[in-house]
Amino acid sequence: MVTMLLDRRTLLKGIGAAGASVSVAGLASASDGSVEYVVTGKGNGVSDAVADAGFEVFRTVADGEILGVRGPADAESDLSGVAGVSAVSRDVRLDFTEPVDRRVVDPDETDEEPAFAELQWDNRRIDAGEAREFATGEGTSVAVVDTGIDFDHPDLGNVNEDLAATFIPEDASATDGADDEVRGHGTAVAGVVGATGDQGIVGVAPDTELIPVRVFPDEGGARFIDIFAGIDYAAAVGADVANFSLGVPGVLPPQANQGGIRAAIQTVFQSAVRRGTVVTASAGNAGGNLQQGGGFSLPNSVPAAFSVSATGPNDELVFYSNFGTNEIDVAAPGGGYETLEKTLSTDTPFPFPTNLVFTTYPLERGAYVYIAGTSFSAPQVAGLAALVRELEPNAGPSQVEQAIQQGAELVNGKSDPELGAGRINALNTVESLAKKNGKNKKKKK
Known part of the structure; x- marks a missing residue:
């Protein structure tokens, strides 16, 4: 049995205010x-x-x-x-504004494997299926610094519960530690990175190990100091990639550039990169032009962050995604179209809600979700980084990033204001590395 729960008004509020995004909940x-x-x-x-x-x-x-x-x-x-x-x-506390539209699946009544692969236009757009013939993320790990990950989801059996960690305020509660039963955002991100395909969907790197690093309590916001601790922990346990689909809301003015939060983000990210962890970061959902007027956003404006903008099924920049020359490293599918009106339309090749990203969600909240935001373009790149690390385990973060940029398509050079080096193509990236290293295709399972 499959039930569709859709609320256009809620989605309008969520995406229109910038997708599955965060807002400042107050000073800490x-x-x-x-x-x-x-x-x-x-x-x-x-x-x-x-x-x-x-x-x-x-x-x-x-x-x-x-x-x-x-x-x-x-x-x-x-x-x-x-x-x-x-x-x-x-310090400040950040909290989510997110849509709740979701597809509910009863795992006991669905025997297709995977059941909803046809809904994953994002996987097809970046040729992830073909790329998995060369690499699946085996032997790698991706830390999801977020709301945790649902330990019981049938498509997320690759979660490393032993390395799970929680960093929250002392007066807050995180039921069952890093097990994401309440918030959902981290589970949705994790599905994009590495859903196994055992039940409903498959992620970019289905054989990677997912490390849940929870920085949000059951209720209320996450402090930046806890987010920093989460990134630091990911590097400390040797994660190949740390995905950071969180950030300061909006486009900040030039005078804020010297603030302590930016200095701290840069210090933490640089520390993680020095230890060998690639840090993928969402470009932000304010629809802001970062190349004029000196504005910037965090964390993507920090040099150590591998910044990812969001595209739709037609490979155009989505209306909510920030952009700007030298601010975007690459682009990846994040869901939606160039305008909110087109996104909500039912008269397009991918009618609403199918133009959004379809991914995992906590079992208690519906199992799978249609969702959008640069929060979900960044983990596409995190999954691809895991594929690269499988093929070249000794590659440093800058080498991993260069391989991904070289495999991207649609633009010339690396400085397109909307797409950076281009929209990622997983097949281009891993096939080139496999040929260079003399490796053959993996045997299909």
Whole structure:
């Protein structure tokens, strides 16, 4: 039995406000009323110096270069004056605005394997099926830094529960740890990366190992310091890729460029890349032009992030995706069309909702979902990075990124304002590497 639950008004609210996206839920503070800060510093003694100045250091990230700090309100200048501190910002909490349209599947009443492959236009657009004849992500791992992953989903049997980790505020709850039973976003991202195809759909890298890194509690937002801790953890456990489909909402003005959050993101991402982890990041869903006026968005404007814009079934940039020369590295399917009106139309080659990305969702919330956003273009690239790492396990992050860019299509060069080096093509990428390394196609299962 298959039941379609569609609510155009909800989808309009979700995508129109920028897809499965995040918004600022407020400034971060502790249950005792103290204010929480993100502090960036250099040197081994920064944490001790901050503590000696009367502040509480409650989280340490990236070998002590990033600190989660509690103290009184309006203490930025005091913290900035501590020896070794280079940037300070109030921490904030981010929370989701997401559509709830979903397709509900009863696994006991569906015996097709996979049941919904025909709905995955995104897989076909990037030639993922043909690419899996050369590589499937075997021997690799992708950390999904998000809301966790549903441990019981029939298409996500490749979740490594032993490496699952949770980073949330001390006064918040995460039922069953990194098992995503409530929020859904991380499960949807994970399906794009590496759904196994055992039941409903198949991801780009079905044999990769998925590592759930939960940074959102059951209710309420995620602090940046916890998100940073999640990225840091992914690198610490040796993940080949860390997917980061989260970020600061909107397009930020030039004067915000020197803020402490950007400095911290850059420090954490660079630390992860130095340790060998590719960090794929969504370009953002504000529909913003990042090449004029000095505006930028986070995390994709940070050099260490492999930034991904979103395209639709016709390979055009989708209406909600940010864009800008030197801001976009590659593009990948994210769902929707060039305008919201066209996206919601039923008179197109892929009528609503089939022009959205169809992916996994928690069993308790419907098993599969139609959803859209750059949140779902980034994991397409994360899955492809896993295929690259299978073929070239010793390739550094920059080499993985170059291989993906060289395999992309539709544009010349690497600086197209909408697509960067182009819309990814998994087959082009892995076939070229396989030929270079003298490897044959894998045997089909």
